[in-house]
Amino acid sequence: xxxxxKHFADTYLMWNEGYLIxxxxxxxxxxxxxxxxxxxxxxxxxxxWDNWLTTVDHKKIGIMYLIAALLMFFRGGVxxxxxxxxxxxxxxxxxxxxxxxxxFTTHGTIMILFMAMPFLFALFNIVVPLxxxxxxxxxxxxxxxxxxxxxxxxMLFNLSFVFGxxxxxxWTSYPPLTELGFDPGPGExxxxxxxxxxxxxxxxxxxxxxxTILKMRAPGMKLMxxxxxxxxxxxxxxxxxxxxxxxxxxxxxxxxxxVVGTHFFTMMHGGNPMMFINLFWVWGHPEVYIVVLPxxxxxxxxxxTFTRKRIFGYSSxxxxxxxxxxxxxxxxxxxxxxxxxxxxxxxxxxxxxxAVGIPTGVKVFNWLFTMxxxxxxxxxxxxxxxxxxxxxxxxxxxxxxxxxxxxxxxYHNSYFLIAHFHQMLIGGVVNGMLAGMYYWWPKMFGFxxxxxxxxxxxxxxxxxxxxxFLPQYALGFEGMQRRMYTYPTDxxxxxxxxxxxxxxxxxxxxxxxxxxxxxYSLFHMERxxxxxxxxxxxxxxxxxxxxxxxxxxxxxxxxxxxxxxxxKQRGTTDLLTPSAEDIQAIHMPKNSGRPFLMGxxxxxxxxxxxxxxxxxxxxxxxxxxxxxxxxxxxxxxxYVIPVEEVRETESALGRx
Amino acid sequence: xxxxxxxxxxxxFLVAGTSILFATGCGSKYFVLHPAGPxxxxxxxxxxxxxxxxxxxxxxxxxxLAVIVWRYRDKPGNKARYTPEWSESKKLEFVWWGxxxxxxxxxxxxxxxxTFALTQPPQKDAKPITIYVTSLDWKWLFQYPGQKxxxxxxxxxxxxVPVNFELTSDAPMNSFWVPSLGxxxxxxxxxxxxxxxxxxxxxxxxxxxxxxxxxGFADMSFSVIATSQSQFNQWxxxxxxxxxxxxxATYQKLKQPSTVGKISYSSFPPNLFNDxxxxxxxxxxxxxxxxxxxxxxxxxxxxxxxxxxxNQDQKDAK
Numbered sequence: 002x003x004x005x006x007k008h009f010a011d012t013y014l015m016w017n018e019g020y021l022i023x024x025x026x027x028x029x030x031x032x033x034x035x036x037x038x039x040x041x042x043x044x045x046x047x048x049x050w051d052n053w054l055t056t057v058d059h060k061k062i063g064i065m066y067l068i069a070a071l072l073m074f075f076r077g078g079v080x081x082x083x084x085x086x087x088x089x090x091x092x093x094x095x096x097x098x099x100x101x102x103x104x105f106t107t108h109g110t111i112m113i114l115f116m117a118m119p120f121l122f123a124l125f126n127i128v129v130p131l132x133x134x135x136x137x138x139x140x141x142x143x144x145x146x147x148x149x150x151x152x153x154x155x156m157l158f159n160l161s162f163v164f165g166x167x168x169x170x171x172w173t174s175y176p177p178l179t180e181l182g183f184d185p186g187p188g189e190x191x192x193x194x195x196x197x198x199x200x201x202x203x204x205x206x207x208x209x210x211x212x213t214i215l216k217m218r219a220p221g222m223k224l225m226x227x228x229x230x231x232x233x234x235x236x237x238x239x240x241x242x243x244x245x246x247x248x249x250x251x252x253x254x255x256x257x258x259x260v261v262g263t264h265f266f267t268m269m270h271g272g273n274p275m276m277f278i279n280l281f282w283v284w285g286h287p288e289v290y291i292v293v294l295p296x297x298x299x300x301x302x303x304x305x306t307f308t309r310k311r312i313f314g315y316s317s318x319x320x321x322x323x324x325x326x327x328x329x330x331x332x333x334x335x336x337x338x339x340x341x342x343x344x345x346x347x348x349x350x351x352x353x354x355x356a357v358g359i360p361t362g363v364k365v366f367n368w369l370f371t372m373x374x375x376x377x378x379x380x381x382x383x384x385x386x387x388x389x390x391x392x393x394x395x396x397x398x399x400x401x402x403x404x405x406x407x408x409x410x411x412y413h414n415s416y417f418l419i420a421h422f423h424q425m426l427i428g429g430v431v432n433g434m435l436a437g438m439y440y441w442w443p444k445m446f447g448f449x450x451x452x453x454x455x456x457x458x459x460x461x462x463x464x465x466x467x468x469x470f471l472p473q474y475a476l477g478f479e480g481m482q483r484r485m486y487t488y489p490t491d492x493x494x495x496x497x498x499x500x501x502x503x504x505x506x507x508x509x510x511x512x513x514x515x516x517x518x519x520x521y522s523l524f525h526m527e528r529x530x531x532x533x534x535x536x537x538x539x540x541x542x543x544x545x546x547x548x549x550x551x552x553x554x555x556x557x558x559x560x561x562x563x564x565x566x567x568x569k570q571r572g573t574t575d576l577l578t579p580s581a582e583d584i585q586a587i588h589m590p591k592n593s594g595r596p597f598l599m600g601x602x603x604x605x606x607x608x609x610x611x612x613x614x615x616x617x618x619x620x621x622x623x624x625x626x627x628x629x630x631x632x633x634x635x636x637x638x639x640y641v642i643p644v645e646e647v648r649e650t651e652s653a654l655g656r657x
Numbered sequence: 658x659x660x661x662x663x664x665x666x667x668x669x670f671l672v673a674g675t676s677i678l679f680a681t682g683c684g685s686k687y688f689v690l691h692p693a694g695p696x697x698x699x700x701x702x703x704x705x706x707x708x709x710x711x712x713x714x715x716x717x718x719x720x721x722l723a724v725i726v727w728r729y730r731d732k733p734g735n736k737a738r739y740t741p742e743w744s745e746s747k748k749l750e751f752v753w754w755g756x757x758x759x760x761x762x763x764x765x766x767x768x769x770x771x772t773f774a775l776t777q778p779p780q781k782d783a784k785p786i787t788i789y790v791t792s793l794d795w796k797w798l799f800q801y802p803g804q805k806x807x808x809x810x811x812x813x814x815x816x817x818v819p820v821n822f823e824l825t826s827d828a829p830m831n832s833f834w835v836p837s838l839g840x841x842x843x844x845x846x847x848x849x850x851x852x853x854x855x856x857x858x859x860x861x862x863x864x865x866x867x868x869x870x871x872x873g874f875a876d877m878s879f880s881v882i883a884t885s886q887s888q889f890n891q892w893x894x895x896x897x898x899x900x901x902x903x904x905x906a907t908y909q910k911l912k913q914p915s916t917v918g919k920i921s922y923s924s925f926p927p928n929l930f931n932d933x934x935x936x937x938x939x940x941x942x943x944x945x946x947x948x949x950x951x952x953x954x955x956x957x958x959x960x961x962x963x964x965x966x967x968n969q970d971q972k973d974a975k
Binding site for chain 2: 098099102169170171175176177178183184268273274275308309310311312313314315317337339340341343344347348351352355356358359362363365366367369370371372373374375376377378379387390391394395397398401402404405406407408409410411413414415475477478479480482483484485486487488492493
């Protein structure tokens with residue numbers, strides 16, 4: 002018996018692998034005990050189930066996405082610090098090759114798919130229905146399913162660290178390295194299934210928000226009156242529904258190779274690994290625009306609000322968003338200029354990739370000229386937006402440099418590339434998501450975050466960023482490749498790497514300041530009683546903070562762009578607030594536990610497939626099917642909020 | 658004179674962009690910035706021009722940002738103009754749609770020109786030499802079809818001679834990169850790709866796999882040793898005289914995942930490179946392979962038309 006136990010501990014719990022695993026195990030056990038204990042002690046189980054796990058309210062789902070994104074930001078960040086610690090000096094033995102490989106794989110996968118994606122879904126959910134005057138998204142039940150598929154996909158992926166082993170072939174997961182012959186462990190299966198499950202949720206989110214934006218707008222909210230964040234969401238979701246299926250297909254085919262023994266991407270029997278690489282980037286490059294367009298949307302809202310000025314060149318902004326949406330499909334091969342395609346192919350993709358720089362540059366100038374002759378208030382959202390511009394200028398320049406194919410032959414897979422995409426994804430996306438979080442935080446929670454701590458966080462994080470990544474451009478010119486777990490002393494890469502590691506730690510400290518800021522603000526709340534703490538422009542700021550669960554007691558009629566600002570200027574804000582006699586009973590979707598259970602069933606099925614435990618997989622899939630059947634048989638999924646209740650709520654908020 | 662000044666200016670621009678922050682400066686370790694051959698030189702040109710052209714947009718942007726944020730900050734008593742409703746200007750928008758389009762057009766045309774040029778031998782005057790490169794787990798095998806010798810983890814080349822590297826892999830995909838001589842190309846199982854490089858001057862150049870291949874990836878470095886033609890010939894005869902042969906059995910052993918040092922072989926099994934590619938029904942990338950220098954014999958298996966042989970046939974047919 003003890004030998005069997007030891008076998009289990011070594012094979013699945015990996016207790017022979019050293020202290021990182023033990024610490025993680027201990028932390029997980031303590032966290033679980035802490036959460037379960039607190040919920041039991043405070044008698045909050047019922048509250049958790051009724052208010053959160055079963056909710057279909059877009060605002061609560063948005064908040065859950067936000068919490069998940071921040072937790073994953075922490076996990077991905079710890080991964081990054083482990084990597085940078087290992088690289089701080091030549092010949093370091095802090096991590097061995099296998100652990101380093103696993104950690105850079107989980108870092109990349111988590112940051113893109115389980116941090117950036119939920120972060121922007123958080124903002125979609127919280128903001129879009131409020132901006133367009135809707136009471137929820139088009140398909141609230143599906144929205145809950147999307148969240149729980151993301152959540153359980155992320156859980157499955159994260160579980161790999163302490164149960165069975167993490168994937169170790171990079172977040173791009175190129176075959177044949179990821180085929181069974183080279184990578185037999187369960188780690189790669191975890192990657193394939195975790196990403197697959199959350200990817201299904203992402204596609205559903207894309208469909209949901211396109212439907213919401215096209216069909217659920219308040220009367221008078223014409224397309225060209227929509228706030229730019231909503232426009233950017235539309236662009237992003239259009240890319241999602243065209244790009245994510247390519248990812249699903251490529252992951253599914255690779256999964257078949259590994260589980261059933263097909264030869265789509267193997268080296269044998271005519272398998273073609275290049276096909277995976279193409280499919281992966283047919284999703285992978287548009288994915289970059291999926292995450293960056295919403296950030297552009299945030300900047301547009303923030304800049305207009307904090308300069309007290311109309312956004313400059315609105316139609317140009319819409320045009321450039323849509324242009325980027327389209328061009329994003331024609332650039333994927335720039336991820337492998339070095340794969341031996343002809344000069345004609347490379348030239349086409351080089352020029353298309355450079356062309357993306359044109360609408361993007363236009364956006365930057367439009368933001369600048371929105372500030373021009375405005376009155377700039379440097380609040381936290383504005384600070385992150387201003388920090389974004391130099392980042393994006395440098396990242397955009399290096400992007401155009403990378404797009405020039407002959408240059409790319411030298412940059413490809415070097416630290417120059419690493420520095421470039423971190424500059425875009427951190428300086429572009431993370432800055433945008435944080436700006437959005439600070440901007441809409443009062444709308445979500447009804448209080449503002451402490452500015453002083455936030456400014457500390459901003460400066461430490463941003464200075465850390467430059468210290469971390471500028472040296473990496475230079476390391477690229479010195480010939481250092483990505484994904485090397487260590488490097489010899491005589492290459493002379495030591496000093497720049499050391500500087501870079503210091504920068505990474507500063508970014509970590511910056512993140513801790515954000516955590517401190519949130520905790521501090523919870524205890525020293527600056528309540529927002531106005532609903533419009535920033536003196537903002539768009540419709541969501543006409544609502545109280547936090548927003549009642551039905552959003553709008555009476556759906557307003559929209560007469561122009563920046564409707565709330567215009568109403569404030571004319572003194573006609575009462576047209577946008579409800580009057581008692583207009584209030585009618587409101588139909589709202591019912592809560593349901595099934596999305597949660599369905600996510601869990603997917604988790605069970607995925608877990609079964611990871612270890613080829615097919616009985617478990619079948620049980621999980623049966624659970625999924627059962628949830629779908631029960632949903633199909635459901636007649637009553639709505640309830641009515643009576644007029645009196647709406648009136649009571651509104652007058653308690655002082656709006657009647 | 659002015660050309661030289663211009664060249665200096667360009668490198669100053671480039672270096673300033675990346676190395677302001679660090680004291681290490683621009684030593685000879687910056688392989689990419691100190692090309693040792695015509696291919697890397699062409700690529701550096703593209704790098705420099707793309708940097709300069711993007712700076713035309715970047716510098717005004719950053720200056721504007723600083724000026725605007727300072728001038729229009731929200732301070733009581735700020736006398737700068739405030740026009741909350743001003744939000745359209747066809748003229749201005751024309752400028753910043755127009756200038757980037759112009760820049761991209763210039764850079765795009767230049768990029769295309771160089772991309773096409775790089776598929777050709779770096780010079781027409783010297784007869785090229787062909788070297789077969791196979792990436793293995795986790796080592797590099799080089800075969801000289803002309804000289805009939807083979808090496809592991811180092812490759813000798815004559816200076817001033819275009820080198821036609823034909824690349825494949827008998828392991829997960831890798832990428833063959835010698836930054837001092839020029840950019841990289843993937844090595845992929847079941848197919849061959851081509852990379853032209855050339856060294857102007859003698860020296861030992863750093864090379865490394867650039868695409869991740871698992872546990873031993875960090876050890877996949879190799880040296881490229883460029884010497885004069887006569888020294889190269891001398892080296893060949895020395896290897897032929899003093900080294901063991903690479904047999905099919907040794908190759909099978911070499912293929913196993915491991916890291917090794919530098920090895921030389923006096924001969925290798927004929928068609929080893931082709932057989933590696935065709936072992937599982939490979940495919941040759943004809944598009945990328947202008948056929949002027951392939952010296953490979955047709956593969957042993959008559960049923961498959963040979964990779965390089967096929968190119969030759971097509972040429973003959975024309």
